Amino acid sequence: MDDRLPLAAAPLIGPLPLTGTIRQLRPSDLPRFRDHLLRLDAASRRDRFNGATNDGFVAAYADRCFAEGAAVIGYVEGDEVLGAAELHERPEEAEPTAEIAFSVERRLQHRGIGGRLFARLIQQARGLGYTRLFVTTHADNLAMKALARRFEAALSFAEGETVGTIRLEPAGEEDFFPFPRRMKTGAPAFA
Numbered sequence: 001m002d003d004r005l006p007l008a009a010a011p012l013i014g015p016l017p018l019t020g021t022i023r024q025l026r027p028s029d030l031p032r033f034r035d036h037l038l039r040l041d042a043a044s045r046r047d048r049f050n051g052a053t054n055d056g057f058v059a060a061y062a063d064r065c066f067a068e069g070a071a072v073i074g075y076v077e078g079d080e081v082l083g084a085a086e087l088h089e090r091p092e093e094a095e096p097t098a099e100i101a102f103s104v105e106r107r108l109q110h111r112g113i114g115g116r117l118f119a120r121l122i123q124q125a126r127g128l129g130y131t132r133l134f135v136t137t138h139a140d141n142l143a144m145k146a147l148a149r150r151f152e153a154a155l156s157f158a159e160g161e162t163v164g165t166i167r168l169e170p171a172g173e174e175d176f177f178p179f180p181r182r183m184k185t186g187a188p189a190f191a
């Protein structure tokens with residue numbers, strides 16, 4: 001799948017066109033993911049982590065994400081991760097459930113990257129067999145609330161926090177067999 005953001009959609013006047021790619025991060029992307037989280041401006045960092053955090057906490061958090069096997073999708077431009085969507089399993093839940101979180105660097109916010117990351121993360125979550133996703137933010141986070149609503153998250157408010165629940169349909173056969181199953185006779189199985 002070509003996940004490059006469409007250049008044609010770039011305005012003629014205004015911010016530079018988006019040239020990056022949405023892709024799953026590899027283990028070797030850890031330093032780039034860590035740098036991305038550390039570059040978040042103070043307000044975005046507070047929104048992302050639901051409170052004040054210092055650099056040590058953020059760096060250790062990034063390391064833990066990779067060590068504990070979270071799936072992380074990135075918006076990547078060149079050698080930099082500039083946006084991320086994380087999927088963390090919640091093994092204590094009886095139903096296959098994961099917690100999701102998002103971050104887009106300030107200068108790139110409000111340009112559709114969060115929505116693209118969200119869509120890709122949902123695809124990944126379905127592929128992993130999760131049927132429920134939680135997203136937590138504070139009640140004033142308008143961008144996250146708009147994003148969650150777009151993906152039909154049922155939002156509920158409790159003690160200043162907004163917890164969104166997204167129900168996922170189980171992956172269908174088309175998710176596993178995207179190509180015709182019967183090969184033409186005579187075609188080599190592998191080139």
Ligand SMILES: CC(C)(COP(=O)(O)OP(=O)(O)OC[C@H]1O[C@@H](n2cnc3c(N)ncnc32)[C@H](O)[C@@H]1OP(=O)(O)O)[C@@H](O)C(=O)NCCC(=O)NCCS
Binds near residue numbers: 100102115
């Ligand atoms: C939340 C976040 C990931 C959204 O990323 P983004 O790339 O700006 O998102 P998009 O451009 O795809 O916009 C998504 C929606 O949010 C809305 N939105 C974006 N920025 C907004 C803002 N500052 N105020 C109000 N709404 C905003 C958009 O209009 C869009 O709404 P729509 O679906 O009704 O059109 C980004 O703002 C961010 O990183 N915030 C800091 C970290 C955070 O809050 N993470 C979420 C908690 S885990």
